[in-house]
Amino acid sequence: MKLADLTGHEEIIRALRRAVEQNRASHAYLFAGPEGVGKTTTALAFGAALLCRNPEQGDACGRCRDCRQVAARNHPDLHRLVPEGASIKIGQVREVLRLITLSPFQGQRQVFVVEQSDLMTQEAANCLLKTLEEPPAGTVLILISDRPHALLPTIISRCQVLTFQPLLPEQVSVILKRVTDAPDEEVELLSRLSGGCPGRAVRLAGTEGGYFGLRQRMLELAAGLNRASLAEALQRAAAVAGDKEDALTCLELFLLWYRDLLVCKETGTPELLFNRDLFPLIDREARIYSRGQLLRVIKEIEKTRDSLLANVNTRLAMEMLFMRLAGAG
Known part of the structure; x- marks a missing residue:
């Protein structure tokens, strides 16, 4: 190129x-x-x-x-x-x-x-x-x-x-349309979810079942995690800890999910959400947490992501995170 x-x-x-x-x-x-x-x-x-x-x-x-x-x-x-x-x-x-x-x-x-x-x-x-x-x-x-x-x-x-600064969503969209065959609905969503990083959007588009399939699997992992026992938290961590790239992708989606919970709790405005098509579910889940709890969860996820980028043990990092999230709500 x-x-x-x-x-x-x-x-x-x-x-x-x-x-x-x-x-x-x-x-x-x-x-x-x-x-x-x-x-x-x-x-x-x-x-x-x-x-x-x-x-x-x-x-x-x-x-x-x-x-x-x-x-x-x-x-x-x-x-x-x-x-x-x-x-x-x-x-x-x-x-x-x-x-x-x-x-x-x-x-x-x-x-x-x-x-x-x-x-x-x-x-x-x-x-x-x-x-x-x-x-x-x-x-x-x-x-x-x-x-x-x-x-x-x-x-x-x-x-x-x-x-290098993050790109605008419309710029990410141009790149996605050039290098993937993802449907327009997924391109639009990924362009907003990518945080201005087209490489991240391309990787999400290329996952098995596309972004929507991956998001569903991540939501199933996150669902009820705040009420899970430590044993259940470890089992959920093991599901994504086998590969570093899979774990990083999981963390990206978790950040977007908990960010949406926080924004929904603070504003109640669907238009400000990344996953705006899931507004009823986000609105219901946001009521479980306080503002301070959501901020702590987001901080823990960011710390774990930084640790993985610094090449700490993937399984250990994910297990520690999921155990902390198990008592977050």
Whole structure:
């Protein structure tokens, strides 16, 4: 995908195209913002523009050999670094440093995209820092992070930081219609539920049974949880704790659900709800909780989500959350 094809983030896209057009790309960037907002997609499109042999107005031409290789994910000078297990280890960073010392294979640049860069171990981060202090010519590093506060301040200070903000619902809708075959009703709902993060919306649309089927399963888990015994809470946690991505999706839906309960309790206005089609059920459930209880529940869910993103044990985190929610109402 070319930079010109991306939806949203207009100021960032203009800055990146200007850097390519003027041949003034920084040696290191930090793309920061919520998960699923488009950071990796933008990084790869920027990498394509940097490696393109015939860039057009600061963007990849889409036709040359380099562009075709980037599209096929086999360009020898575009490298992607992802966590191995729970972290990015020092051995991975040392391999990056080894590649950096080599000349580009077929062009003038090498581009390194470091995904979830906040998961670098302390040793790996310190190792990378040395390269950021004395970057070799022709190298562009793009660090991607949902949690930039977890990076070393010295790393952040050596990067050009670009902060990605959530998109508007109509922008998310455009992306969903382009990449999924979800029905219009689901597209409209997911565009509002995604929190401005199209990657999240695409993932929800691609779940078994689509979003509505997934929401029904999550509501069945949440129903009566405030009155469940500890044993029942553990059983419900086990149903979603087998996979980290499933657990994160569950937490996203729980946040939306309890947020709707709070908004309904405070305003009684269906139009302000994400799940407005479930207003009678939300209105009934909201009466069970006090305002303070709902705020505490939302805070607990957010803490658990942050813990999972930091790679704590998924099952333990979900069990602790569900046990706390069992006594919330």
